[in-house]
Amino acid sequence: MSHQKIIVGYDGSAPARTAAAWALDHAARTASPVEFLYAFEEPLWMPAASMVPAPAVRPPADLEQSIAAMLDQVVSAARRTHPGVDSRATTVRAYAGLTLIDRSADAGLIVIGCRGHSAVAELLGSVSAAVSAHARCPVVVVRGDAASGAPVVAGIDGSETSAEVLTFAAEQAAARAVPLRVIGAFAPVTAIGETGPAIARSVNAEERKPFDDLVGELRSAQPGIDITADAVIRHPAAALTEASATAQLLVVGSRGRGVVRGLLLGSVSQHLLRHSACTVAVIH
Template sequence: MSDEILVGYDGSADATVALNWALDEAERTGRPVRLAYVFEWVTVAGWIGPGVAPGIWPDETARRQVEELVRTAASDAAAARPGLTVHGEVFDGPPALVLEERSAEAGLLVLGSRGHGGFGGLLVGSTAVSVTAHAHCPVVVVRDAAAGPAGRVVVGVDGSPTSLLALGFAVERAAQRGVPLHVVRAWEPAAGGGPAPDGAVAAERAALEEPLAEWREAFPEVEVTVDVVTGRPARALVEASRDAQLVVVGTRGRGGLRGMLLGSAGQQLIQHAHCPVAVVRERRQSRSEK
């Protein structure tokens, strides 16, 4: 597994926004960037893959156009960002599956909110959940209307293992950007409704202090604020994303259903956040490593 930033790229406006976000991240971290265009060959019989007989859709002209698109985008990006290493590559197969497999060799996967051509419908509904839930590395989904650099970094923490991984990812990004970190702990009291007792809120806040202590020591320059609120985590994080440049969550929080690799908060954020969303998970083994 490398530190390379992999970008899902198809030439669409949203893919260009995602690429620019990835290039900014690369300038801060010194990582190389690879543009990945996934060329999906579809017939009435389904995906036929590479090596099809000449004359069967798509023809070689389409393939050459795609390769030229990717070469030009990578070349333009490298010229605009001197000092960065930028490559482009065309892959064959279903976009979600290919990106999942390629993420095993990346440190970060960056996607636009939707695309055209090779990524038609990639981040709509269940496909978005699939890519984000099954990737082998953290995934950032960049929404076109919310790609500005201003604001703090927000992270949702509920004490689950993946939320603690998300906390570490968020602290590091806040330090790189020189911005504050805002930690949100949203929880739903026991059935019956009504405001949570003051003691319960204090206990939830105290539970955050232990994992925060080591990060405060490692990054003393990062200003950290904590907000403990009652209610649905997704709603609290979407609201917090309004004045954020990045919101970070784990793949599945405390109380998640078995087999549900991306929790409801992550799914809601991908669709409704006002800034880019990073979904962090533990390192998964690729099929070649098993």
């Protein structure tokens, strides 16, 4: 496993505290340092008139003191609960999403809560969506409260990220001493313009071979992990959302073999970040 820095997007919210706990547990298993990153998303200037920029506006001193106290508290708690983890905090004056994306180039993992302080509480936080789409390292969005013995689930589709997804998922399963379930979801057959139910079918041997080959390679490389493999006829988003109900971690690629490759984040990943019952890792 990587010993590179784990960066936690931290704003003191309940989801951020949950993300911090997940990151510290992961850091303890991998001997990785942790950085709690807080971003002042204050405007760089405030218009005095419609087209005239005014001087930079700094946060009030009492707000800065509150944030410093919050970060001191999370670092102190981390050093108390996870004394073997090198933990520290950083404050930046920039937008959180852009900063995390930029920092991801030198990080081993970005960990964020499923939503932070947002005016639209029912939507996936904009930071989570942006970072999951554009980071240059794996991103973990912490959700739910799964049992510690629950399996890790990996969703693969034969795209170029499938091997990386399996490697990350296997490392997580091995570190937790839990089973790994690999799911390959094959779309139902429906004729062009068909509006009725999809035509029932099964996965033939030729279609399943790339999936079986990847799983076979994983079993050879990781003989100590209990690995099960399921090839199902179902939309990947539906199959993986259902699997998340009994998993502790769901691992997927950032983009699959979609029709529209220009999407900011693959539709399956995007769906899971909103609807998964457990924590989601998006692999780039």
